[in-house]
Amino acid sequence: MANNLLSVGIDIGTSTTQVIFSTLTLEDLGGRFTAPNIAITKKEVIYRGAIHETPLLTHSLIDTQALCVLVESEFAQAGLAVGATDTGAVIITGESARRENAAAVLQHLSGFAGDFVVATAGPDLESRIAGQGSGAQAYAQENAAHVVNFDIGGGTTNVAVFDCDKLTATACYDIGGRLLKFTPQGQLIYISEHAEKIVQAIGLHLRVGDTPSLADLRALAQAMAQQLERNTNDLLTPNSTLLFSGGVADCIYRTGHEVFAYNDFGVLLGQAVRNSRLFGYRVLAPQETIRATVMGAGSYTTTLSGSTIGYTHADLFPLKNLPVFALSPQQEQEAFDHGKADDFAQALCDFVQQTDATCVAIAFAGKPSPGWQELKRFAQALHQAASQAQLDADVPWVFLAQHDIGKALGLAMTPHAQERAVITLDGIDARQPDCYLDIGKPLMNGQVLPVVIKTLLFG
Numbered sequence: 001m002a003n004n005l006l007s008v009g010i011d012i013g014t015s016t017t018q019v020i021f022s023t024l025t026l027e028d029l030g031g032r033f034t035a036p037n038i039a040i041t042k043k044e045v046i047y048r049g050a051i052h053e054t055p056l057l058t059h060s061l062i063d064t065q066a067l068c069v070l071v072e073s074e075f076a077q078a079g080l081a082v083g084a085t086d087t088g089a090v091i092i093t094g095e096s097a098r099r100e101n102a103a104a105v106l107q108h109l110s111g112f113a114g115d116f117v118v119a120t121a122g123p124d125l126e127s128r129i130a131g132q133g134s135g136a137q138a139y140a141q142e143n144a145a146h147v148v149n150f151d152i153g154g155g156t157t158n159v160a161v162f163d164c165d166k167l168t169a170t171a172c173y174d175i176g177g178r179l180l181k182f183t184p185q186g187q188l189i190y191i192s193e194h195a196e197k198i199v200q201a202i203g204l205h206l207r208v209g210d211t212p213s214l215a216d217l218r219a220l221a222q223a224m225a226q227q228l229e230r231n232t233n234d235l236l237t238p239n240s241t242l243l244f245s246g247g248v249a250d251c252i253y254r255t256g257h258e259v260f261a262y263n264d265f266g267v268l269l270g271q272a273v274r275n276s277r278l279f280g281y282r283v284l285a286p287q288e289t290i291r292a293t294v295m296g297a298g299s300y301t302t303t304l305s306g307s308t309i310g311y312t313h314a315d316l317f318p319l320k321n322l323p324v325f326a327l328s329p330q331q332e333q334e335a336f337d338h339g340k341a342d343d344f345a346q347a348l349c350d351f352v353q354q355t356d357a358t359c360v361a362i363a364f365a366g367k368p369s370p371g372w373q374e375l376k377r378f379a380q381a382l383h384q385a386a387s388q389a390q391l392d393a394d395v396p397w398v399f400l401a402q403h404d405i406g407k408a409l410g411l412a413m414t415p416h417a418q419e420r421a422v423i424t425l426d427g428i429d430a431r432q433p434d435c436y437l438d439i440g441k442p443l444m445n446g447q448v449l450p451v452v453i454k455t456l457l458f459g
Contacts (some may be wrong), residue, residue: 002027002041003444005086008113009298010071012054012105014094014154015178015247015264017067018294019049019074024087024302026444036307038448043299047078051290054096059190062096062105068112075113085114087440087450089301091129092121092458093293094176095155095192102458116318116440118301122455123158123172127151129296131160131167134245135287141165147241148232151292152248152273154178154264155192157228161235169235175224177248177266180206180217186260187211195265198223214259221265221272229277241282244273245292253285302440305449306427310410316396316421317441317449321456323355324400326431327364332378336367339377341385352389359395361437362386363430366401366409375405379412396421400437402429425449 005024011017022045030037055066075082090109092102099105102121110119130151131137140147140162151158155176161169174194181190188208191199199206202223206212236242244252251257251270259267273279288295311317327335331344341348352360362382367374386397397420399409406426413422423439430437430453440450 005302005443005450006080006084007298007302008085008088008117009294009296009301010088010090010109010113010117011294011297012062012067012090012092012096012109013247013293014096014156014176015054016154016290017052017054017070018291019071020045020291020294020298021047021078021080021085022299024299026304026448028444028447030307036444036447038304038307038444040302040304045295045299048291049074049077060100062099062101064101064105064108067105067109071109071113082112083114085117087302088114088117089297089452089454090117090119091126091293091297093126093156094153095178097121097458103456116438116450118320118438118452118454120301120452120454120456122434122457123156124170125455126293127158127160127170127172128167129300130158130245130293131162131296132300133288133292133295133297134243136160136243137162137167139241139243139284145241146237146239147243148235149243149245149286150228150278152176152244152246152252152269153293154247154266157246159232159235171232171235173228173231175228175269177251177262177269178264180265182260182263184260184263185211195220198227217265217268218272221268222275224269225272225276225278228273236281241284242278243284243286245286245289247290248273249286249289253289301452301454302450303452304427305425305451306404306406307447308404308408308426309406309449310422310424311442311449312396312421312423314442314446316423317439319359319396319398319437319439322359322361322398322437322439323351323357324361324363324430324435324437325351326435327362329365332364332366335381336370336374336378339380341381341388345385345388348385348389352391358392359398360389360391361398361400361430363400363428364402365429365431366403366405366426368403370405370408372412375408375412379409379416382413383416393420396423398423398437398439399425400428400430401426402431425451428453
């Protein structure tokens with residue numbers, strides 16, 4: 001039997017804000033006599049919102065009230081009540097992530113849109129979901145190819161490298177179409193500090209209020225394209241396939257735009273990228289250009305836990321913004337072999353203090369088929385470390401394993417937990433820097449939990 005989740009994606013970008021809705025189909029792929037194997041088997045976009053200009057109060061402040069009105073209108077256009085979604089993400093990208101009130105805006109919108117609509121920010125995640133939303137990841141998987149996706153937006157260019165079925169690298173550069181703004185007549189009315197640095201480096205003199213020559217602007221666009229070439233040279237191979245998404249991508253693939261059609265630098269930057277050495281590689285058109293990031297936010301942020309999991313009761317969820325503390329392979333081995341956490345208990349205490357967290361998730365690989373005595377020793381070590389961290393008694397202990405040991409580990413933790421709630425999830429690899437976790441309410445008769453691994457990096 002299949003279950004459907006309604007998912008929303010909201011992308012607050014430097015230039016534009018977009019909303020999409022999609023349905024995610026969950027099915028149990030396990031056989032009658034095997035353990036459940038629940039997976040997202042289908043993603044279908046059911047509504048694509050309009051492309052709105054991101055509302056600002058000033059260059060450094062987002063207009064939160066106007067954003068809420070915008071998002072509410074998209075729910076209405078889609079025939080949905082605000083908060084009716086089961087999952088999804090609000091992502092803030094590019095220059096918008098540097099606005100003074102970016103974090104507050106993001107948290108407000110995520111709660112406004114639904115119980116398990118998560119808030120996320122950060123260039124690594126943005127690069128990945130843009131590459132997923134553009135179709136770069138799917139092409140790499142289907143063709144066993146080395147694919148590099150360049151998502152060129154208003155404030156930044158996010159790069160994601162997919163090698164067959166794996167994401168192998170991400171990068172973010174201050175190169176985008178809204179780093180300079182113009183009147184329709186070509187008068188410069190805004191230049192970002194990042195563009196100003198390149199202007200000075202190549203010896204140009206562009207000042208707000210002037211009307212620069214097209215020759216100077218094309219020289220600046222060429223310098224940005226060359227910087228992008230140099231910065232990504234090590235990410236490319238002779239056999240790489242390149243895709244370009246983001247708002248500037250339309251100016252790369254389609255010619256004939258008026259130079260100041262969008263009152264910014266996007267057309268000139270797109271022309272420069274098209275004329276750069278990047279087009280000496282094999283270049284394909286993406287499935288999505290300007291909507292790549294919002295497509296990724298709406299359809300690719302939510303994953304599922306494994307099906308052999310443990311949790312005390314369903315009322316624990318949803319849990320949001322849990323910072324993730326990851327054990328090293330050496331620390332795991334010591335815990336499995338000797339049941340001791342001496343070498344990571346203090347590090348966990350420091351982590352809790354640094355993040356000022358009331359609840360954290362402890363992540364590790366685990367073992368494919370550990371013996372019961374090994375699991376008991378490992379549970380003892382986790383108990384030692386978690387107790388030493390002195391987390392509040394009313395918050396659950398949360399443990400994340402990559403290998404399929406969640407339920408067994410939960411049983412091994414039971415004697416140590418006493419009255420404390422314990423959540424043990426598997427099928428999740430969250431061992432990455434600056435990582436946060438959101439966990440939704442149980443699905444498919446309580447057999448699986450929706451999970452989002454994310455970053456919250458502003459500035």
